[in-house]
Amino acid sequence: MNIGDAAELSGLPAKTIRYYESVGLIAPDRRENDYRDFAETDIHKLTFLARARSLGFAIKDCRTLLSLYEDRERASADVKRIAEEHLSAIDRKIQELEGMRSALRNLVDHCMGNHRPDCPILDDMAGA
Numbered sequence: 243m244n245i246g247d248a249a250e251l252s253g254l255p256a257k258t259i260r261y262y263e264s265v266g267l268i269a270p271d272r273r274e275n276d277y278r279d280f281a282e283t284d285i286h287k288l289t290f291l292a293r294a295r296s297l298g299f300a301i302k303d304c305r306t307l308l309s310l311y312e313d314r315e316r317a318s319a320d321v322k323r324i325a326e327e328h329l330s331a332i333d334r335k336i337q338e339l340e341g342m343r344s345a346l347r348n349l350v351d352h353c354m355g356n357h358r359p360d361c362p363i364l365d366d367m368a369g370a
Contacts, residue, residue: 248280252288259288267291267305299328 248270249256262268263278268287271279290311294304303324310316310324352362 243280243285245278245280248278248285248288251285252292254288254292262288262291265301267301267308297328298332299324303328 243251245256245259248254248259252259254262259268263270268284268291270284271281273279287308290308291304294307299307306324307321310321349363349366354360
């Protein structure tokens with residue numbers, strides 16, 4: 243099947259599919275005219291990658307997860323380790339975002355938001 247069909251079936255834009263091919267995550271066959279020819283296994287990989295990316299996994303992790311998925315001798319502990327590391331990174335990011343939200347909330351609460359030029363938000367950003 244062509245890239246348009248692959249895009250429709252996987253839910254990924256054709257541009258993303260081309261990118262995944264360029265970084266070696268997928269390798270569809272080529273027809274005589276050099277057009278990509280996607281097989282069902284390629285669609286399955288694309289769907290797998292779409293889900294992994296929607297969970298926030300980096301391309302490097304997607305590559306590892308895909309190779310583990312294809313390895314029937316894999317240990318689930320290897321997969322779990324990658325997922326736990328990613329979960330820890332998400333938790334750290336949430337803490338950072340909560341800290342940013344709290345700081346910004348404090349600044350917004352202390353800004354009068356009136357016609358005067360005094361602004362604690364700008365003062366804070368300027369380091370005053």
